[in-house]
Amino acid sequence: MSPLVSTLHLYDIANVKGVAADLSHCNTPSQVVDFTGTSELASSLKGVDVVVIPAGVPRKPGMTRDDLFNINANIVKSLVEAVADNCPEAFIHMISNPVNSTVPIAAEVLKQKGVYDPKKLFGVTTLDVVRANTFVAQKKNLKLIDVDVPVVGGHAGITILPLLSKTRPSVSFTDEEIQELTVRIQNAGTEVVEAKAGAGSATLSMAYAAARFVESSLRALDGDGDVYECSYVQSDLTDLPFFASRVKLSNKGVEALISSDLQGLTEYEQKALDALKPELKASIEKGVTFVQKQAVAA
Numbered sequence: 001m002s003p004l005v006s007t008l009h010l011y012d013i014a015n016v017k018g019v020a021a022d023l024s025h026c027n028t029p030s031q032v033v034d035f036t037g038t039s040e041l042a043s044s045l046k047g048v049d050v051v052v053i054p055a056g057v058p059r060k061p062g063m064t065r066d067d068l069f070n071i072n073a074n075i076v077k078s079l080v081e082a083v084a085d086n087c088p089e090a091f092i093h094m095i096s097n098p099v100n101s102t103v104p105i106a107a108e109v110l111k112q113k114g115v116y117d118p119k120k121l122f123g124v125t126t127l128d129v130v131r132a133n134t135f136v137a138q139k140k141n142l143k144l145i146d147v148d149v150p151v152v153g154g155h156a157g158i159t160i161l162p163l164l165s166k167t168r169p170s171v172s173f174t175d176e177e178i179q180e181l182t183v184r185i186q187n188a189g190t191e192v193v194e195a196k197a198g199a200g201s202a203t204l205s206m207a208y209a210a211a212r213f214v215e216s217s218l219r220a221l222d223g224d225g226d227v228y229e230c231s232y233v234q235s236d237l238t239d240l241p242f243f244a245s246r247v248k249l250s251n252k253g254v255e256a257l258i259s260s261d262l263q264g265l266t267e268y269e270q271k272a273l274d275a276l277k278p279e280l281k282a283s284i285e286k287g288v289t290f291v292q293k294q295a296v297a298a
């Protein structure tokens with residue numbers, strides 16, 4: 001059966017077309033379905049294998065991703081309920097911010113519905129990897145296609161941790177370069193928000209990143225045994241219940257978390273990892289509490 005890809009309330013039609021166009025060379029035939037109203041949702045979700053959720057409000061200058069929580073938490077919750085009811089076995093790709101909280105929200109909703117499969121819920125952090133690869137390639141005059149920087153942690157500010165020491169091919173950086181690249185990668189989303197001056201956040205680069213992650217998922221669903229991506233998933237690599245790392249994908253979802261990237265960190269990376277944990281922990285707890293409180297109130 002051909003995997004179906006549903007894009008729930010994708011931000012604009014250009015991006016739906018962007019995702020579809022970027023997927024057109026896939027070996028696996030795929031179809032991108034766009035929804036504009038929840039009435040279509042239930043019937044359109046039946047039989048879908050990959051659901052991409054980018055619904056919700058974007059940032060304006062001066063806002064953090066967490067400032068979107070109050071609006072986007074409810075949006076994400078209702079869409080994940082629809083997924084749980086109609087295609088509980090689908091891979092879910094969560095784009096809506098704050099990803100650090102919306103993924104835990106989705107997990108709680110799926111648990112309440114009795115259909116949570118942690119291997120199939122993904123926070124999309126691909127754009128962080130795309131940015132890290134791009135900035136490193138530019139800085140070191142490398143071909144972009146050759147560069148691969150694992151980005152771990154989460155998807156907001158200091159929780160975005162590019163592991164430059166693990167860049168492939170092996171590259172050496174000065175301390176100044178590491179500091180400059182790390183901050184640039186962490187702030188790249190904010191840079192776009194400021195440049196767009198109230199007109200939203202990254203859209204075309206996000207469509208590209210989403211298409212890459214969807215294509216990787218389709219390859220994995222198709223039985224390709226060599227698919228690796230960074231993603232924010234349920235994890236036991238650290239003491240946090242959700243953590244972004246490289247993962248190996250299979251047709252069952254996350255087949256393995258790649259722990260080797262977290263071994264032999266530089267002092268800079270280890271400090272940054274320690275520093276991001278309290279913020280990421282709080283964002284996870286905020287998402288979990290949001291769903292649990294609503295359940296108690298209901």
Ligand SMILES: NC(=O)C1=CN([C@@H]2O[C@H](COP(=O)(O)OP(=O)(O)OC[C@H]3O[C@@H](n4cnc5c(N)ncnc54)[C@H](O)[C@@H]3O)[C@@H](O)[C@H]2O)C=CC1
Nearest residue numbers: 009010011054055056057058075095096097127200201206
């Ligand atoms: N994970 C990542 O790397 C990235 C995440 N984002 C996030 O993606 C989300 C969307 O951003 P944009 O596409 O730029 O925003 P946008 O404003 O262009 O599009 C938002 C879409 O959400 C839909 N929507 C709004 N309220 C809804 C509701 N109640 N139910 C269902 N759909 C609803 C709108 O109809 C619209 O199609 C934001 O939360 C943004 O922060 C954006 C870029 C990168």
Ligand SMILES: O=C([O-])CC(=O)C(=O)O
Nearest residue numbers: 059097127189190201202
């Ligand atoms: O920065 C934002 O608000 C959107 C986003 O997550 C990104 O571009 O990485």
